[in-house]
Amino acid sequence: MKIFSKEQIYEGDKLTAERQNITSTDLMERAGTQIFNWMHMRMQGAQVPIHVFCGIGNNGGDGLVIARHLITHGYNVKTYVVNCSDKRSKDFLINYDRIKNVTKNWPTLLSCTEDFPEMHHDDIIVDAVFGIGLNRPIDDWVKALFMHFRATKAFTLAIDIPSGLSTDKVPESEDAVVWAGYTLSFASAKLVFFLPETAKYTVQWEVLDIGLDQEFLYTTTTKVDLIGKHEVLPMYIPREKFSHKGHFGHALIIGGSYGKIGAVTLASRAVLSAGAGLISVFIPKCGYNVIQTSFPEAMVITDTDNENITKIAFDIEPTVIGFGVGIGTSPKTISAFEAFLKQNKAPLVIDADGINILAKKKTLLKLLPDQTILTPHPKELERLIGKWKDDFDKLKKVKSFSKKYKLIVVAKGANTITVLQDKLYVNTTGNPGLATAGSGDVLTGIITGLISQGYAPLTAAIFGVYLHGKSADIAIEDFGYQSLIASHVIDYLGEAYIDLFKQPEQPAQKEEEAPNE
Known part of the structure; x- marks a missing residue:
């Protein structure tokens, strides 16, 4: 709309x-x-x-x-x-x-x-x-x-x-x-x-x-669009009968540090649940057994360091890379990120400490590929663009930031707003149950998984935010706001996809009384 x-x-x-x-x-x-x-x-x-x-x-x-x-x-x-x-x-x-x-x-x-x-x-x-x-x-x-x-x-x-x-x-x-x-x-x-x-x-x-x-x-073009089912349904790419996992890309999640391997688990699970064909993770050594046992569908590459990522090196050619979940901001990790950006060619989705690293060292922003997606929560966004006077001032600053660095910004909130230059896409799904640990990691995984399948970055951001919120909307019917956790959002992603094709329920019609004999 x-x-x-x-x-x-x-x-x-x-x-x-x-x-x-x-x-x-x-x-x-x-x-x-x-x-x-x-x-x-x-x-x-x-x-x-x-x-x-x-x-x-x-x-x-x-x-x-x-x-x-x-x-x-x-x-x-x-x-x-x-x-x-x-x-x-x-x-x-x-x-x-x-x-x-x-x-x-x-x-x-x-x-x-x-x-x-x-x-x-x-x-x-x-x-x-x-x-x-x-x-x-x-x-x-x-x-x-x-x-x-x-x-x-x-x-x-x-x-x-x-x-x-x-x-x-x-x-x-x-x-x-x-x-x-x-x-x-x-x-x-x-x-x-x-x-x-x-x-x-x-x-x-x-x-x-x-x-x-x-x-x-x-015919009138607006600078703000409201995103609901009607808007995202045409974005959906159906699967062909004879397709195989190679058709849906090989995504890579880079993240994790000692005590925060769960963030990588959530993001990588969301990647596959969103539809990517293959998922690899690049993590510190301490997370190897965790990922291999908790998420056997993932392939694991480890850093030489046990607790933090200090050098990013892998021998695969990922379709898309999700970076930052649980990664920390140690000096060695920041250096590894900078070295990685200087040689990376793959599309990027950056979240959490990846955004905090960019805020600490803003020169790295110029190394990001065009239409890299950033998914900050309000505090992370403030570190990137500075304090704002009010919501309109915030949107003005985000648009300016997006134009300057040619980035897509997913400004998370009750109505998450995806920003590309002067255009805003306001999401209508989601609920207070998403105010829970790990829900942002899941969103990163969903968007990464969509890009892996061939969705353009902007489409993946808009569609991913919608699916993330819709999954949570369906899940609260079983769990309520307070008991919803990030894993539930992944578990209900399939229902969110199915819901795209459900027709609205029609009110039951009153049966006519039988005529007198």
Whole structure:
């Protein structure tokens, strides 16, 4: 799914009106009607008090359309206009007149804290105050209104975006933003729904189709894509009947140190489970018996040193190399890594201490092959690119880093974001169970295993992150968040692959009663 910028959404609205020969008021009617339909399908006429709060711009106009349809369908509705400026949009004014024609209870004008209505926990709040065009600080009394929403603990439905939240920056105060239980977003989701500092402002979200021009939707290139099953299924490369292990590459994992051979075991197991044909590991001598007994499918090459990797030498020609899991950052290991990079020709996936070595000695970054994949967790990322002010500043720094060194960065988190130059790929799978030791090693192995089979590095990163998260999503059905461990993610990778081809379950249809005899 594409995530459009606010400028692209404005352009889409304009093109839709021109190409479909409709007015902006017609498009607003369409959007508001879609939201009403969404509510009506779920509420089925229930007489829960609904409080619709409308701003005085186009988002407020959407709110007035919703309120009008709710009123004409017999719902218990109270409508309010948050009178925060003297400027009103044309479409707001048109819909303000329309709602006055269907009810004697005209919208209540709010202009100070004394006007706040009484609301209860069982009520519903519809937030249509501000949209994506908000470009100024909000008044203190409006901030107090948003805090009032939150204090009621009523279910809050935000229209397009929670009011006060921008599409491209982190709010200065969390009290100046509506905290929504659900957001119905037009055209596409918003990037802020997936960032650590701003995701909290909506518990759930859904995109509504309001009939924007199809050519615009299909041909417009975005700088952010949202990755789900629909996006990764075309990436999948099926296997031919007469293929053999040689067709799926020979991956090499280089890593481990005394006490950290388990990281190599996890990564190399994930390589094969992701589909690589062959797996070798290069480890210190101390790990030889561990790997040979715990993972017999792996071939083992050892360093001459017992505890650390001090010289990287092997007589195979790997298709891809995963480097860094459990390897440590001893001076001899750093020297071995530098010597290795100077003669390496194979694609690389670098994780953990491999990233920490790069952060310690940034001159090594220039030795990495183009589109080398780095998979840092937040602290490792900070060591690479420096501290950031907020999530948007972090993404700006990652994009700059990616462009400078021609690398792919997999910035791990609740919604892992894969970055190549100016393009972001936001993953939608995964859960808090992945906050466990070794899950990053498994991700490194999955991505390495995909490259081994012939997937391009960017595709392998995007697809690998998806599979990693999907495997964990399936595994928690059996283990829950707390008991999920990294090995489970490997064990359920097959289920994640199978899930790609599962059709959504259709709701069971009620059997018709037999006719009377």
